[in-house]
Amino acid sequence: MAFALRLPGLSGLMGAMLIGAVGTAPSHAEETVEAFYQGKTIDMIIGYSSGGGYDRYARLVARHLGQYIPGNPEIVPRNMPGASSRLAAGYIYNVAPQDGTVLGTADQSLSVAQAMGESLELDASAFGYIGSPTMENNVLLTWHTSKVSSVDEAKQIAIPIGATGGSTSSQYPSIMNALLGTKFEIVSGYPGGNDINYAMETGEVDGRGSVNWASLKPLGWYEEGLINVLVQIGLQREADLPDVPLLYELASTDEDEQLLRLLSAPTAMGRPIFTTPNVPEERLQALRKAFDEMVADPAFVQAAADEGLSVIPLSGEHLQKTVNEILATKPEVAARLSAFIGVSD
Template identity: 80%
Template sequence: MKTHMRLMGFGVLPAALLAGAPVMAQGSVEEFYAGKTIDMIIGYSPGGGYDQYARLVARHLGNYIPGNPEIVPRNMPGASSRLAAGYIYNVAPQDGTVLGTADQSLAVAQAMGDEALELDASGFGYIGSPAMENNVLITWHESGVETVDDAKETAIPIGATGGSTSSQYPTIMNELLGTRFEIITGYPGGNDINFAMESGEVSGRGSVNWASVKPLGWYEEGLINVLVQIGLQSEADLTDVPLLYELTENEEDEQLLRLLSAPTAIGRPIFTTPNVPEERLQALRDAFDEMVADPAFIEAAANEGLGVIPVSGEQLQATVDEILATSPEVAARLGEFIVAE
């Protein structure tokens, strides 16, 4: 697997973000959050889908949290969002003043026994996800690859961030379906891959959420080809695009591909650290549920070309737990095909 590294300039995080410890609950939730600032740690560079949704939530969620704290987004790209996830799990204050978003497939990586993952995905305090839509693998219109069958005949470079879905999908397709994707990793985020695809540096993108690519207008304008969608049911506007797990007639392979597809039910997760006092976690979840049901939030999302298909924090927790309960045999076999970076 080739590696492409691109240096990006980021701002320096404040000292308060560099160390943290659990803080015991004191007073009411409103008293705790009044006058506070919550940091929203985003595991990718600016401009991509995770970043867009996280910033949207950051602008609105504080209005629904008792005490109305300000929420400040901070990008912490690196290692396919694992840098941010590891910071939130291991370093950040465990008091409800740090939220974040990271790759939806962290639980699958854990189920596969990824030893580089220094966290327990079930230990985060899940707040909710503003959107749940399938991921897709796309190619640029000039790539010469319009279908999965084309990808079996023609080798093209596919951009990826690293050991996330953006490299996992093309890797597993190469191994099980015989495609010939040349996976170029190291891009800080999805927006960087988009620029690389437009400039001809790569010919496609290994994974992008359908909710993020639709507003670009590329599909309607014929600028991209959607080769496959990754999910457990088809998108209403992609009924002619095959689901990944449907591309094999082998039952064992289908089980493996369904596991790989399961994280789409997690969408763009917003979570907090482990060990947040229960009343604060519940307040954050209640605030999220109220926010995504508010017509003002839905309109604000639409103005940015973002759809709102919410998943509650309780649902996210249940999905993560279900993934982690996967048969060790199926998870181990998936792990044999995927090399996390």
Template identity: 50%
Template sequence: MRKDRGWRRRASSCGLVALSTLAVVIGGTAAQAQDVLADHFRGKTIDMYIGYAAGGGYDAYGRLVARFLGDFLPGKPKLVPRNMPGGGGRVLAGYMFNVAPHDGTALAMADQSLVLQQAIGDPTILFDSNKLNWVGNPAADNNTIAVWSATGVKTFEDATKKEVVIGATGPNTSSQMAQLTNALLGTKFKIVTGYPGGNDINLAMETGEVGGRASSPWATWKATRPDWVRDGKIIVIAQIGLTRAPDLPNVPLLTDLARNDEDRAVIKLISAPATIGRPIFTTPGVTEATLRAMRQAFDAMVKSAPFNEEAAHEKLDINPVSGEDLQKIVSDLVNTPKPVAQRLAAIIKSP
């Protein structure tokens, strides 16, 4: 019995020593990986590409991230924002997938709808969203359908009785929401595409060239046009997401307006990208250590006081989604059941 107890004590001691040794090895390996990444990024410039022209919501969030993310990366590299508009974000996403260096020196923020476009088989998508590496999203936020007050349209029902010209950048959510509501909910939106970015559409609304936008995040309206919200120059007639925004309790979700379960399933699919929000991603082929460091840096950044203080100053809502969660959302969307995806694809053809 004594020998047995002695053996157990020695075994326990050996186990503790082994665990301690393993912890030291793992800790040392992690520290060495950080040192390697710090050496890799130190003195480097990371290009932070933004898929739209300056002045809009994507640009505001992209530049905010570019100011702070480098402080949380090993080696503290400098991030330089660069606008690359075109094709509703397709130009940038294709560049990241096919051209940009695969060493972690290129980050991007492109349209949230691109993943959905891949899910419905859009032939203009020349990349695989599942193979892009998703770093995080600083702002999951409902999109809105908003009209200029001078149009006389005050409710969603009004838009089923009166034509409103909708400005759009291209075959993405800016035009697709109007196509969807025309097809399933009876709106009379006339869609005009070709604007370089959201700010250009806003200017067109001011001049009377168009009467509204069919997909602009609620947080972006509050950040970039707070006077329009305050003074009632724009009227939000519907919101696109899976739950209502807390400060839009009386504005219906598109899913609330669906006429049957089949239509609701299609509307729910096109509403899901609201969670993708303002996505940050990098190229295929980056090392696991690099991607892990980027995701950890993003998570630390969105929790930091300086980042949140600056976001509040710019009136940018922060409602982050981690890179790991974003990668799963992307995968789920890409693998949408075919019948639902095919019906949506038939509706949102390029205008």
């Protein structure tokens, strides 16, 4: 039996969402990609509130991508925060039309959550990945007024850290508490990164459990000494942060390093843009081609720079490969990670 989930304030989206099984998209063999998109509007569903890194990159893509898609459809960004972007991901997977008229962005660690056994009601490998406009490490940070400015100090002093929910913003401090002995007190439930930033600035929390370095740099906080970057999460250090340790480098055993490498792998997803399952192959390829053309256009790169955003693009094919590799993780490694940070049954 299906049920209705009403989301007030989402103009242009279905107010009543029928959650059901994923169907197959209708065949449009006789219709060209250009003819299909001519006069169409594409919804860009953003799994977080406005102002954060996912939102800023998704809106940048929404402003530019349509001119590279045959038929030049308009792309309209729509925020759908909730459950650390799981609400948006679930909508795109289970409810949205599977015809290439809905794009979205959500937590880069969805595939890790799935590998660990989190009950997502979706298969991350079934999304049609379009590309990511950037790829940079995530970091865990504290505000300059905090008593904690290093991992060693975090092992001695308990401080509140802001998080959106079951995403990297809670996973990173949780695993650091379990494996490294830090004493982070995780405060979950913030709608998005911008909300955590405000809470940090006002003293409601001491720091932020996760933020992408690409979206943090433009704020100038690091150069101004307003934040302490305790650790970076990725597989190689950022050029801007040569002295900040990678999370997996802090492991004391080979088993812990494997686990922390798995946790760090989603940084290779950047800020993923994807569409629903079952989009006709010719439309999926057209969307991927349009994305690749967009990120290679100096005009787009300049538009990103004007907003203080870097462009380090990843193709849809790369994202798909990364998701498949994460989901192929040895069960014992994924099970151990889930035992430390927990999953939603």
